[in-house]
Amino acid sequence: MENPRVLFVCLGNICRSPLAEGLFRKRASEAGLTVAADSAGTGDWHVGEPPQQQSQDVARVAGFDISDIRARRVSPEDFTRFTHIVAMDEMNERDLASVRLxxxxxxxxxxxxxxxxxxxxNVLDPYGMSDDAFQKxxxxxxxxxxGLLARLRQAH
Structure with a gap:
């Protein structure tokens, strides 16, 4: 069975999905799983930007670095390149359906x-909110x- 390739998706790819990507990479590595991970947004407002500082701060405290991630927009090709596309909320999931060919x-x-x-x-969208919202x-x-890692371990 092929190694999982997971794409995490939120709205702008600067708050939630980079955190999910970074944490997933860290925890998969700790578990000895061979996976690929990336993140993207359904919108293009922040393409090329790093994650918001609050997301970077949360990641750093949790023991991983997401400062090298740059926002990109999800593409139709992602549905072939990845085995799993994971949306942060219902709106992102709906938007993904319109991107999929x-x-x-x-x-x-x-x-x-x-x-x-x-x-x-739905994962809370903390954009423009307090540090507490980023923690939540x-x-x-x-x-x-x-939960996703537990499922992938069972499948592989």
Whole structure:
């Protein structure tokens, strides 16, 4: 079976999805899993920009660095390049459906918190909010990433 290739997607690719990408890489490495990970946004407002400083700060405190990630927009080809495309919220998931071509590859598309036992269905979008909002979003992301990794370990 092929190694998982996971794309994390949020709106602008500067808050939630870079955190998910960085945490997923860290935890997969710690678990000895061979995976590929990337992140993207459904919008193009921040293409080429690094993650927001608050996201970088949360990552640094959690023991990983996301400062080298640059925002990009999700593309139809991503549905072929990745085995899993993981949306941060319902709107991102809906937007992904409009990007996917008719013969849009075999990537499994799901919301991150569908892998979590948390009652929430959407990861909070902390853009423009307080540091506490970034911490809450990170806690949700951590729960979803752990669930996703558990599922990938079972499948591989």
């Amino acid at each position: 008719q013969d849009g590859g075999t990537a499994e598309v799901a919301r991150l918190l569908s892998y979590s036992a948390l009652p929430e269905k 979003a990170y806690a949700q992301i951590e729960s979803g990433v752990e």
